[in-house]
Amino acid sequence: MKKNKLKHISLLLGMIILLTACGVTNKSDEGEGQGDVGKVVKFASQFPDMDSLDVHKYTTTDVILPAQNICEPLLEYDSNRELQPLLLETLPTTEDGVTYSCKLKEGVKFHDGTELTSYDVEYTFNRIFDPATQNLNTWLCDMILGGPEMLEGKAESLAGFKVIDDYNFEIELSTPYAPFLSVLSCEQMMIYPKEACEAAGDKWGIDTFVGTGPYELVEFVGKDYTRCKKNENYHGTPVEIDELYVYNMDPNTSIMEYEAGNLDLVKVETKMVEPYKTNEFKDQLVKVDLMAIIALNLNVNMEPLNDVKVRQALTYTIDKESLVQDFLQGNGTPANSIIPPNIMGHPDREANKYDPEKAKELLAAAGYAEGIKLESYVVEGDEAADIAVVLQEQMKASNIDLKINLVDQATYVDMRKAGEVQCPILTWYKDIPDPDNFTYTFYNSAGSQLFSSNWNDPETDNLMKLGRSLPEDEREAVYVELEKLLVEDKAAMVPLYNPVFYYLQSPKVTGVEYSDSMVRFAKTEKAE
Structure with missing residues (x-):
């Protein structure tokens, strides 16, 4: 028994040292020599494939979930599962089910201060089908005219994307596709800034990742954590959380850290959830039914x-x-x-x-x-x-x-x-x-x-x-x-x-949006 106890103590000490180095303990709320940064939310789950934030190159939630705090698609589903415009003024319109007319919101800024235009959307869609990108998600949108030709190296740009002016563009499909608007809401279709993405090259999604989302990337450590700060100029509802951390963490460790008050939200593995249905954390347990x-x-x-x-x-x-x-x-x-x-x-x-x-x-x-x-x-x-x-x-x-x-x-x-x-x-x-x-x-x-x-x-x-x-x-x-x-x-x-x-959510935190396997923090608030 003593031997096991000593092993347990050594394991705990090792965890404390590791977690302190990663900035999980409450002291990290002060930032790196910046004093009090305000309200900080820390979320941990298992993201073993979080090697990058570039959603064009991955199919896994490990990449898409942290990335969707930073970059955004053209449309989104609200809490009632209704499609709503996000970067567009209104939902796209079509008369024939083939050609869709789209108008961007004016004045939406990327985190680097540049304005979102139709040319960024065009660049993103071309990048999706560029063979050099090695995109794993082209099947989502291969109904766009010219997509297959780009993938085969027979074209350098999409025949089905037409820029009309800085804020208006058209998307033409090869054949009618009834759920096309839903495609435009997929996180894998999030819009990248042309200038910043091209400048970053193969470091895009690792050292540089710029979007229009509610949070700006501060630091990304692959397979470890993503640290973001709020976008002060967000085009949507003003963001209330000053810093957001998304950690890749062992499920046992994340539960321990949550119980210790060092994490605000953790995903609970199914095989670990039973005690939390009846113990002192039962009122903090959130169940999410998935499609x-x-x-x-x-x-x-x-x-x-x-x-x-x-x-x-x-x-x-x-x-x-x-x-x-x-x-x-x-x-x-x-x-x-x-x-x-x-x-x-x-x-x-x-x-x-x-x-x-x-x-x-x-x-x-x-x-x-x-x-x-x-x-x-x-x-x-x-x-x-x-x-x-x-x-x-x-x-x-x-x-x-x-x-x-x-x-x-x-x-x-x-x-x-x-x-x-x-x-x-x-x-x-x-x-x-x-x-x-x-x-x-x-x-x-x-x-x-x-x-x-x-x-x-x-x-x-x-x-x-x-x-x-x-x-x-x-x-x-x-x-x-x-x-x-x-x-x-x-x-x-x-x-x-x-x-x-299942998730454990701190009673201090409200406004977390659970959308199937995604967790969104755009409207999150935290009490003092």
């Missing part, structure tokens, strides 16, 4: 998953109720669809189809009466690795042997993008609240390899294309049909659960 899906993707290029009966059998092998109630301790909802609730096309059907005998019957009909062997790769230490173990145990009742391989993040991403993972666990938080974001993204034949589904089906491809192009009031019937094909008839995946996030 998100955790699912088991099925790689149709790898036998026996090329057989629809095998894929249908897998839909009966997982006890989602037990997964959510026993393993996740009720922190989630069993999923009945790849499309989350509150999004067009979400069905009314029973989520849990657990029936090992039915699964074995379908496997036998496919010629696998003795069962099958499957294989998955997961990132070591990730929650998906724990989920995979639960699935492995549950599948045994259906004569399925699931082998789990633990790898590092880089290896997993490379394998998944190459289409080489047989049963990847898909974790997806919405980019836009639209069924296209949960169907076309993973199952269009042109891009399905990236998520190791390798789905290539003309029938569902045609429905996805149709759903994108129809007027809004005609789309739902298409997605109802598409969803049933993907989830039931052809079984492209097995939906597992819709996740929730």
Whole structure:
């Protein structure tokens, strides 16, 4: 016991030294020789991939969340999930669903004092498709005319972007795309200043990151923390917080620091949340329901998953109720669809189809009466690795042997993008609240390899294309049909659960906005 106690004391001392060096303790509120800087908010979560703030080069929340305090897209969703103009005067207008007219707010300044103009928007959109950028998010907006040609090196600028004057511009699409305005609200579409971004070169997002947002970058330490100060000239509601810190921190350490009063907001891992539902911090616990899906993707290029009966059998092998109630301790909802609730096309059907005998019957009909062997790769230490173990145990009742391989993040991403993972666990938080974001993204034949589904089906491809192009009031019937094909008839995946996030928020702090996986501080206040 004494040995363990000494180890514990040594660990605590080590943490204190580390956290003091990072500026987490309350003494950091005084700044670097600047005296009292006023109201400071400190937020910690797990951001292991926070290598940069350049959202054009990353797909992860680790980069997008800290960056969205600094830079902004043209539009945003409000707390009622309604689209609103952010950098534009009004929502873009279109007469044909192809050409959109946009007008910027006048007088909006970047943090370096230069004014936002149409030329900055043009530069940003061209940068998105410039092959040199190596943007991982072009699929979000590849319906803009000329985007694919730029990516292929056949054009140097977008044919579909036209500057009219300093504040007015037009965006032309190659075909109608119903949720295009939602695309303009994505954080991955945030607007960069042409002059500052070009001058920074490959240091953009690391040493230099300038935007129009409520906070200005002061210091960025990759994989460690982002420190910002309020934008005194913000074009929106005046910012009340003087300094904002976003830390990448071990979940146990962040909880300890929150309880010690050194952090104002922390994300709480699902497996750690139970005590906080009843202890002295229960009134500080915030639950956020997400438009998100955790699912088991099925790689149709790898036998026996090329057989629809095998894929249908897998839909009966997982006890989602037990997964959510026993393993996740009720922190989630069993999923009945790849499309989350509150999004067009979400069905009314029973989520849990657990029936090992039915699964074995379908496997036998496919010629696998003795069962099958499957294989998955997961990132070591990730929650998906724990989920995979639960699935492995549950599948045994259906004569399925699931082998789990633990790898590092880089290896997993490379394998998944190459289409080489047989049963990847898909974790997806919405980019836009639209069924296209949960169907076309993973199952269009042109891009399905990236998520190791390798789905290539003309029938569902045609429905996805149709759903994108129809007027809004005609789309739902298409997605109802598409969803049933993907989830039931052809079984492209097995939906597992819709996740929730938990945070501990100091009672001194108000006005934090939780938008699915994003946390926004533009309207945050802190009591003395």
